[in-house]
Amino acid sequence: MEESLEARGRRIFRELPTLETRRLTLRRMRLGDAGAMHAYASDPEVARHMLWEPHESLRDSENFLRFVRERYSRGDPAGWGLEECETGEFIGTCGIQGWQPEHSRAEIGYVLSREHWGRGLMTEAVAAVVGFGFDRVGLNRLEARCLDGNAASARVLEKAGMAHEGTSRSSHLIGGGFRDLHHYAILRDDPRPG
Numbered sequence: 001m002e003e004s005l006e007a008r009g010r011r012i013f014r015e016l017p018t019l020e021t022r023r024l025t026l027r028r029m030r031l032g033d034a035g036a037m038h039a040y041a042s043d044p045e046v047a048r049h050m051l052w053e054p055h056e057s058l059r060d061s062e063n064f065l066r067f068v069r070e071r072y073s074r075g076d077p078a079g080w081g082l083e084e085c086e087t088g089e090f091i092g093t094c095g096i097q098g099w100q101p102e103h104s105r106a107e108i109g110y111v112l113s114r115e116h117w118g119r120g121l122m123t124e125a126v127a128a129v130v131g132f133g134f135d136r137v138g139l140n141r142l143e144a145r146c147l148d149g150n151a152a153s154a155r156v157l158e159k160a161g162m163a164h165e166g167t168s169r170s171s172h173l174i175g176g177g178f179r180d181l182h183h184y185a186i187l188r189d190d191p192r193p194g
């Protein structure tokens with residue numbers, strides 16, 4: 001019997017193969033990444049445009065990694081850790097979330113340690129994850145959301161070939177002020193850069 005798209009997706013997300021780009025290895029996260037994760041996830045400048053609070057303690061990062069590892073074992077999508085090839089340093093995460101197999105769509109999310117911003121690294125990672133979502137998982141649509149004011153993230157999405165489809169006005173109350181949320185997406189048959 002032919003494997004359903006959902007069963008195939010679960011099998012792939014459970015295995016979550018390592019991906020290689022020119023400067024990065026995208027690999028499964030480990031509990032041992034907690035220290036490196038805490039170093040950037042506790043940075044308020046990194047968390048400023050995220051929908052989570054900065055990690056206060058190492059325990060927050062450990063708990064997040066435990067949550068990710070549980071998702072791997074269930075075959076639910078969870079991110080890859082980004083390891084810089086040259087140094088072996090764990091510098092961020094990127095991956096597929098919000099998978100809706102019945103609609104063959106999912107969302108992309110990412111975060112990078114501040115000292116590595118502006119080197120084109122996330123553009124590299126997102127291209128690999130988009131390729132994985134379409135070519136390996138067989139998705140039809142990948143979406144991403146970013147808060148207004150996060151120009152670097154909007155640019156990463158544009159460089160990945162994603163189209164800005166609309167804006168939810170005043171959708172998030174953050175730090176006492178309402179912020180708009182931008183919606184981006186790319187379809188399997190849309191042109192992909194590079």
Ligand SMILES: CC(C)(COP(=O)(O)OP(=O)(O)OC[C@H]1O[C@@H](n2cnc3c(N)ncnc32)[C@H](O)[C@@H]1OP(=O)(O)O)[C@@H](O)C(=O)NCCC(=O)NCCS
Nearest residue numbers: 049110111112117118119120121122123146151152153155
């Ligand atoms: C968003 C983020 C992942 C970008 O990673 P990165 O590796 O620095 O991104 P890249 O270098 O691949 O590309 C960034 C692009 O944004 C541009 N950019 C950066 N800051 C900018 C700003 N303030 N205004 C306009 N463009 C900006 C860069 O010039 C570059 O575009 P270019 O190649 O055309 O010059 C990183 O800044 C980050 O982790 N931010 C905090 C977490 C976050 O916001 N995650 C996404 C939530 S939706």
